[in-house]
Amino acid sequence: xxxxxxxxxxxxxxxxxxxxxxxxxxxxxxxxxxxxxxxxxxxxxxxxxxxxxxxxxxxxxxxxxxxxxxxxxxxxxxxxxxxxxxxxxxxxxxxxxxxxxxxxxxxxxxxxxxxxxxxxxxxxxxxxxxxxxxxxxxxxxxxxxxxxxxxxxxxxxxxxxxxxxxxxxxxxxxxxxxxxxxxxxxxxxxxxxxxxxxxxxxxxxxxxxxxxxxxxxxxxxxxxxxxxxxxxxxxxxxxxxxxxxxxxxxxxxxxxxxxxxxxxxxxxxxxxxxxxxxxxxxxxxxxxxxxxxxxxxxxxxxxxxxxxxxxxxxxxxx
Amino acid sequence: xxxxxxxxxxxxxxxxxxxxxxxxxxxxxxxxxxxxxxxxxxxxxxxxxxxxxxxxxxxxxxxxxxxxxxxxxxxxxxxxxxxxxxxxxxxxxxxxxxxxxxxxxxxxxxxxxxxxxxxxxxxxxxxxxxxxxxxxxxxxxxxxxxxxxxxxxxxxxxxxxxxxxxxxxxxxxxxxxxxxxxxxxxxxxxxxxxxxxxxxxxxxxxxxxxxxxxxxxxxxxxxxxxxxxxxxxxxxxxxxxxxxxxxxxxxxxxxxxxxxxxxxxxxxxxxxx
Numbered sequence: 001x002x003x004x005x006x007x008x009x010x011x012x013x014x015x016x017x018x019x020x021x022x023x024x025x026x027x028x029x030x031x032x033x034x035x036x037x038x039x040x041x042x043x044x045x046x047x048x049x050x051x052x053x054x055x056x057x058x059x060x061x062x063x064x065x066x067x068x069x070x071x072x073x074x075x076x077x078x079x080x081x082x083x084x085x086x087x088x089x090x091x092x093x094x095x096x097x098x099x100x101x102x103x104x105x106x107x108x109x110x111x112x113x114x115x116x117x118x119x120x121x122x123x124x125x126x127x128x129x130x131x132x133x134x135x136x137x138x139x140x141x142x143x144x145x146x147x148x149x150x151x152x153x154x155x156x157x158x159x160x161x162x163x164x165x166x167x168x169x170x171x172x173x174x175x176x177x178x179x180x181x182x183x184x185x186x187x188x189x190x191x192x193x194x195x196x197x198x199x200x201x202x203x204x205x206x207x208x209x210x211x212x213x214x215x216x217x218x219x220x221x222x223x224x225x226x227x228x229x230x231x232x233x234x235x236x237x238x239x240x241x242x243x244x245x246x247x248x249x250x251x252x253x254x255x256x257x258x259x260x261x262x263x264x265x266x267x268x269x270x271x272x273x274x275x276x277x278x279x280x281x282x283x284x285x286x287x288x289x290x291x292x293x294x295x296x297x298x299x300x301x302x303x304x305x306x307x308x309x310x311x312x313x314x315x316x317x318x
Numbered sequence: 319x320x321x322x323x324x325x326x327x328x329x330x331x332x333x334x335x336x337x338x339x340x341x342x343x344x345x346x347x348x349x350x351x352x353x354x355x356x357x358x359x360x361x362x363x364x365x366x367x368x369x370x371x372x373x374x375x376x377x378x379x380x381x382x383x384x385x386x387x388x389x390x391x392x393x394x395x396x397x398x399x400x401x402x403x404x405x406x407x408x409x410x411x412x413x414x415x416x417x418x419x420x421x422x423x424x425x426x427x428x429x430x431x432x433x434x435x436x437x438x439x440x441x442x443x444x445x446x447x448x449x450x451x452x453x454x455x456x457x458x459x460x461x462x463x464x465x466x467x468x469x470x471x472x473x474x475x476x477x478x479x480x481x482x483x484x485x486x487x488x489x490x491x492x493x494x495x496x497x498x499x500x501x502x503x504x505x506x507x508x509x510x511x512x513x514x515x516x517x518x519x520x521x522x523x524x525x526x527x528x529x530x531x532x533x534x535x536x537x538x539x540x541x542x543x544x545x546x547x548x549x550x551x552x553x554x555x556x557x558x559x560x561x562x563x564x565x566x567x568x569x570x571x572x573x574x575x576x577x578x579x580x581x582x583x584x585x586x587x588x589x590x591x
Binding site: 010018026140239266269 | 416419420423424426427428429430431432435436438439440442520523524527528529531532534547550554557558571574578582
């Protein structure tokens with residue numbers, strides 16, 4: 001592709017649009033479903049104040065009124081209230097509790113992936129270890145999580161929800177996220193393949209002849225691809241959090257999203273899905289920024305230092 | 319490395335078992351027989367019974383019927399999209415490449431499970447089934463397949479490869495269908511299709527297990543149908559309590575293994591020479 005800026009531009013655009021597109025689509029879905037949206041919260045047969053409730057929750061003026069009010073509130077940190085899961089409770093409070101837990105889980109889940117990637121890039125993890133990693137990666141997250149849930153119950157029994165057990169849950173959750181569904185295998189084989197391809201480039205051969213280390217030379221050039229792989233891995237972990245958090249009973253955004261979906265709690269689903277979209281947008285932004293920085297700084301024609309030019313001229317003169 | 323023909327044989331055998339289970343699935347479980355609760359495979363052939371004395375074979379059959387068509391359909395969709403991705407690269411148009419990249423960027427920018435759950439919200443309670451979710455999963459998996467197939471086509475020479483074969487006098491259909499798709503894209507397309515079929519199966523198990531854990535209806539099948547996730551749910555207590563349900567857990571894991579082996583063997587059978 002000749003225009004280097006096209007890929008980062010598409011990513012930047014997607015990063016900006018995503019956090020607004022997701023709640024917009026969900027809002028459209030609310031009105032696409034049969035029946036009055038207000039009746040999801042308060043069916044007319046059961047409770048009498050459906051119209052008043054609809055007016056208070058901006059459900060009486062159509063999808064645009066609801067969406068614009070919701071976005072304005074969300075920008076101020078007010079995500080509305082839960083419709084069914086914990087009816088009336090502000091979703092911001094639920095998110096405040098869930099986001100840190102999921103963040104810790106994701107960061108802990110990233111540890112084996114980053115270590116695996118570093119090991120593959122430096123050759124510490126040999127290629128012959130790949131089949132073993134792939135075999136472990138064949139285990140689906142739900143099966144892995146089930147075995148870990150059993151381990152927690154066996155270790156803690158009735159006290160499996162105290163602080164220590166919760167930490168153990170998050171640790172095991174990170175292990176499940178890091179190794180199931182081919183996460184670790186993907187990280188190691190992906191990074192290894194990337195460096196093996198780059199190793200065939202002529203500039204690496206020249207660097208080797210000059211006695212330089214290939215990794216240092218390759219790193220600036222493979223950084224955009226590594227950023228892309230990191231984004232894919234984090235997205236994979238985010239996707240896995242739903243299963244891991246529900247099976248291991250960890251109170252995170254995945255658990256919140258699942259509960260909201262199961263009970264058709266659009267208040268919770270809107271906020272949780274937007275949180276995931278915002279995270280995905282941030283990852284796209286990171287990748288686009290990396291690509292732009294590499295294109296502008298690393299891939300520009302190298303500037304030959306004046307001293308080197310002088311030396312070359314002296315040699316030519318002599 | 320397992321020989322190609324052997325891999326194909328094992329893969330097809332797994333597929334036949336899966337189809338046999340799915341197509342012979344009963345519409346409803348047998349009448350409970352409380353005298354035969356939690357019987358092992360030795361007492362109730364071939365897989366034992368559940369907490370109401372109903373044969374676990376029926377769980378395996380109904381679970382197979384839930385995943386059979388949607389997972390194969392998702393595999394076919396991803397395979398077809400992979401072929402399209404590879405062929406588009408052979409066209410050699412920068413605009414088409416940019417459009418494909420933009421499609422992949424937008425579709426692949428959200429965690430898959432989030433999209434699946436949003437799609438699940440759309441399905442009315444009376445029409446629950448795996449097919450819409452499998453189709454959504456296939457669309458989400460397509461950019462990866464298209465990208466990989468496009469890389470293969472590019473390594474092949476892309477538009478220059480097509481031009482060279484045309485210069486040899488080959489027809490368009492022979493160039494595209496035989497030389498590009500069958501000889502070169504086949505390993506990628508079959509592997510992506512087989513992996514997607516496996517992932518859809520795992521998705522069904524995960525969604526059904528999560529719903530069963532909360533005592534709610536699954537998004538993937540009607541309430542009177544049992545999924546393989548129910549086998550895991552029945553078998554799980556045997557891990558932590560003194561409940562004789564380990565045979566259900568083993569059966570559930572064996573069925574997961576069956577699908578995994580099928581996917582691996584079909585991918586291996588289609589690998590490049």
